[in-house]
Amino acid sequence: MPDPRPKTESNPFTHNVRVVLVGTQEPMNVGAVARAMRNFGMSELWLVAPEPRVVADLEARPNSDAYRLAVHADPILDNLQRAETVLEAVGDCQLVLATTARSRDIPVGRLAEPREAAQAVAQVAQRGKVALLFGREMYGLTNEEMDQAGLIVRIPTAPEQPSLNLAQAVLLLAYEIFVATANPPPPPPERLAEREALERLFKDLESYILEIGFTDSKRFGYARRRLRRILHKAELTPAEVQMLRGLLHQSRWYAKHGPREG
Template sequence: MTSLPTQPAFVLVRPQMGENIGGAARAMWNFGLDRMRVVAPRDGWPNPKAAAMASGAGRLLDNAGLFDDTAQAVAECTHVYATTARQRGMTKPVLTPEEAMRDAALRIAGGERVAVLFGPERTGLETEDITLANTIISVPVNPDFPSLNLAQCVLLTAYEWRQQVTDTPARRTEMAGSDWATQGEIDALARHVEERMEVAGFFYPEDKAASMKRNLRNLWSRMPLTRPDVQILHGVLRQMVRWKERGD
């Protein structure tokens, strides 16, 4: 029994330049996609320019399905998406790439076979190609310049696919082997600063000293300090004391 695919097939319909096919392969593999299909490439197949541009993603070209027309390329699919920037006068749902790949992930998880159509560089998909699709993917581009390069469109869609199937935090901090400072360590730093500022006569006049110390404590609490940060600030304070003593 043939296992069901775990990702969509990306179908390049009548691509013109080998470089763009290779660029599309690279874009796909950047985001873990390897099911490429090529429909009637203008310059024949295989294409040495595509192989050169694909670089480390050449195996996608080696394994790519070659088809004479779009209908053959999507014959076994249960849901087909078509990327286009033009209005086609057809009643079809139109999704952003993000929503389309969210929908695709759900369909594939449910056992469906999914494909995404990408048109040739010069004209995009023909109306006959769009007719085969269940859903249109429309990128919210500049309306005065809506045309996307083939490899760019593949890259954008592949990225959105990856976002749906991987648990990638929207924000993280690269700690470079360090840890965040604890509240106790920050409190010790604050006390060290206050001690040195007391000696320097910083807290003046005396009736404002308490509020000045609170402001300093608030400053430390707003800083995302690491343990090395705290250690180096302690070192700075100690060195300042030694420098002052040498000056005396």
């Protein structure tokens, strides 16, 4: 039986996959993540609001724990990007995938296991950027940070030890994506809207449902998450996002001025 694993030559699609670490607390984990990324052809690393000791360690090279753990992945650390918010780090991405070990009542994104998620990444990465969100070592991502993702991944584990080390989680997903991108499914027929454009639509819609009384402040959180989930499932294109925002704008105008004359 032939070996189903991909060969180790460079895969251009994995370079479209961005790893985003949110609120990272341990410098050694940053180095281990960089090493895992380089193992599987990924090169773009972002840190969102890292702890001060992580920043200090990265700046302390050559006496840096992160660089010591990176093992030949120094270029990834040399070129990593920093951001203050998740949206700043993923705004230009067509697919955002978030990882979690917790169950949530209303997950905004579609739930998937690693292999299924890797297929979705491999499909979108042929046309645009994909971001993989990983949370803090102690408690992961907040609900608000998770809401930026259209796809949510839970890695199955034994109940005795349900959580993975940060670098282990990156390694596992990076491997699955490496395999999937070696023989990817057909790309989406159209380029998907970037996350920043979707967020503008979400904000428009969320203010609109309060304006028209569709919901109130007490029930707003529930309605907000449900509507985001519906729109994530739609996999909107840039033109579709603009059309929906235009519809909201026109309906506001109509409510204020009435029908146009002529």
